Amino acid sequence: MLLIPCPWCGPRDETEFTCGGEAHIVTPRAPEDLDDEAWGEFLYLRTNPKGRCAERWVHTHGCRRWFNVLRDTVTERILTVYEVGARPPQAGDD
């Protein structure tokens, strides 16, 4: 079970959180301008990387705040957590 460092509450067990999937999926500003394929891609397609992966998590049974987690999907190491809306840390930043 992961130990997730909530930026507001500190490290807590994974069972207190809910994962919201990949982070930095930008909602199109004008969805009406997109064709079905582009909209479908936004809705359904994710990168599912092996290695560094930026994800959204929410501390459901805690402060109920959303934040981003940079996690290595191979080692399960959590490299960093950062605010919603912040840019993802680049490789080597940790």
Place this chain on the structure above:
Amino acid sequence: MTERNRLEAGGRIDRSHPLEFRFDGRSLTGYRGDTLASALLANGVHLVGRSFKYHRPRGVLGIGAEEPNALVQVARGAQTEPNVRATQLMLYEGLEASSQNRWPSLAVDLGGLADLASSWMPAGFYYKTFMWPARLWPFYERAIRRMAGLGRAPAAADPDDYDHMHAHCDVLVVGAGAAGLAAALAAARCGARVILADDQSEAGGQLLGERYEIGGRSALAWVSGAMAELRAMSEVRVLQRTTITGHYDHGYLIGCQVFREPGQPDPVGVPRQRLWKIRARRTVIAAGSIERPLVFPDNDRPGIMLAFAARAYCNRYGVRSGSRVVVVTACDDAYRTALDLAAAGVGIAAVVDLRPSGSGHLPRQVRARGIEVLIGQRIVGVRGRARVEALRTQSSAGGAIREIACDLVAMSAGWIPSVHLFSQARGELQFDERLGVFVPLGRLENVVCVGAARGTASLRGALQDGFFAGQVAAQACGLAGREEAQDIATVEPEEAPLDWRGIFGAASLGGRQFVDFQNDVTVDDVRLAVREGYDAPEHLKRYTTAGMGVDQGRTGNINVLALLAEARAEAMTTIAPTTFRPPYQALSFGAIAGALVGPLHAPTRKTPMHDWHAGRGAVFENVGQWKRPRHYPSAGETLQAAVDRECLAVRRGVAIADVSTLGNIDVQGPDAEAFIDRIYCTRMSALGIGRCRYGLMLRQDGMIFDDGIAARLGEQHYLVSTTTAGAASVFAWMEEWLQTEWPDLRVYCTSVTEHYAQIALSGPRSLELLGPLVDIELDAMPFMSMREARVAGVPARVFRLSYTGGPGFEIAVPAGRAYELWTTLFGAGERFGIIAYGTEAMHVLRAERGFIMVGHETDGSVTPGDLGFEGRLAMDKPFIGKRSLRRADLLRLDRKRLVGLLTQAPDCVLPEGAQLLDEPIDSPQSAAPVAMIGHVTSSYFSAHCARSIALGLVRGGQARLGDTLYAWVDGRAIEVTVTAPRFLDAAGKYAYG
């Protein structure tokens, strides 16, 4: 002393506390401190069970968690537990245990005939034999299941208590043997918070069974000193009888502590077991090692035991497991068994060494005692069936076979490091040529193996390993190491190396040579599997079942892999062992559930009126965690009769319902209007203050997610209602959008579900009832509006709306005043013949009107258009899911669409979920597949319509009004007519009468 094989003195048992117990009905005695295995051996009982497949007689092989044979059924009735290792079961007064897998008795087991047939039961026997004819498989399966299986599961609920404990530490040390104690000491002396978990009843690990010295005094004196020091430190927690069984991410480990054995009385109120959930910053695995058995014909006979077990039963429990012993070995260590047993006065017939020479200090000491040592041997077999009588050996070069009479064979092929917890945490293993086993490859970031668990052979090495690892772990937690390992000086001469290749010297001889004792897998089975192409460890394991017993192949796997390498004619380094997965040792369901059973299993939510409902004989149903009245049957009334009565009261008079469980979310802020518009696909901003509107919420993919009424309470203030089950997820969804996509919106959401209780008054006489009780003009209230008012003196929000399709009001009041108001309304309603109605009547009433119910008419793949809502979509404003509604697939005309369904026979109620077909079919055996064009989503008998009604989703349903379809129910086609999804006309009468 009554046990014939108990030594006069010695051992760590408490001879002042004799205990009586029963095994297979026989009354026997032992002492406090005994395990069932040691007590049985003290009484001369070697035959303790029958093997799984061939029902061969089996005896105690080991002394701990590795035991594959001595599995017993303990205690009776609800407390009975199967497959308990006799080697881990602590004896208690009155213990009752019985052997497993035998009939009619252990000595005479008819299943043993399987052993005679064994040459026709090779690996894969079941797969090959019972394949044909396929229709007989159910018969075969019943017969096989009766023969197979080990113990019996209890039939009644477990009466014992269990609990859970969460713990955090700097350093978790697994195992309190030499290496584990050293690690715990070093870490604790540095100031680390330490948890030391050990599966034995007392600390010491392997030292408990040895006669070692540390620093010039007995090793056990050193253990006592170490434990005294650890127990005196406030930041150290020692958990005995605690098996760490699972190792997960980020230093999370699960352990199970045993306080009482199955059936053991509980005088002081302790749980039977406690599940520990430990979060450790650093983990030191000092789990020790397991002795490796030798492979030779009939190596499974009772009286053949691992060499360490034989001397440990003597040293620790004061038990001589035989009176004339042969030690068979491929390493020096087993010579200690000959020395220790001889020192205890046990006769040693010979030491038989498979290696070409035996010249180390241990063989020299054995020879010096006048014990015969045979070198360069191979074991060709044994004599004896229920107990070994002689060992047959010859020179590995061939020649005459010598038969050595004995009643105990102590065997050793070296030691297997217990790397399970390291491997569970994704630690890699590598093959060690010198030791002939897999050892940890390096360390993990926060996990290290020490001592025997990493293949360290010597006591000195184990102590050094432990001290070093303990200090490093403490330092990694930011604590200064200040302890030198000065008190561990112990000198051990070198031992000659193991010859692990030599252990298959007899393998060419044939006969039943077991590699997995518990699952009856032999050398021949492994070779056959490889010949048949199952030559990868994973395939071999599943084909032969080697390593799949409750012991998980702790003693057998390494020999299976060595045989595999040999059969593939490859080096062991090419073999990757199968991955170890949790649990190391099985957890009981009781331990996993802990205290969360019965009423504590899940929280129960009750409305303020719950006691009233219960007092009126309501039958409750669970909706999420809520208890909701389903119906209120009168004496002897059926569900349908009660629902009919409740529905007719709503249609003809007045009835009252508790709708407090619906979710309520208070939405406020300068941008509340914009927010409300975005979360509903219908227009909400046009709503005037005090007005209400029904709306649908969609997911981003356009599918309906929840529905409910939104009421505008003020310029910047809305009240959003949700379904009972959807309340939490709608609230979380709103928070998600506000935090992640619309942080610019100044909106605040508060869940107020439990702050208010809500009462529905429904029926044509509801206005008459409520009018005199309120301080507002109800007549002036338009439909779908809300007014603040006092109802019978209680401050309330009065809504003029209904979920029944008829006239009605809903009244929301602070939860604390709800019971009072409910009883007032009910009292005032008595002259109108008021009754209460439950959820079942609500469902019928809303279906009559064609109102959808989320979860019935929607299933996560239904759009507003599918339910006929396209006309009410506000496509000129942004809302969640809007773009998806234009996707080509969601615009198809042949999507399933909501319709009404009427059967020919008015009393025929279709089952919900029934599939709808275009054509009737004669029988399920019809050759051609039939297209399913829809399904029934809701179906009831409506007393008001005097017939059954149903809603359904039908492909292209909007174009099929009046068509005849067929519902497939219990093997026959029932004719149904498609109607609009609404069964009442504008006047509230049945529309198709």
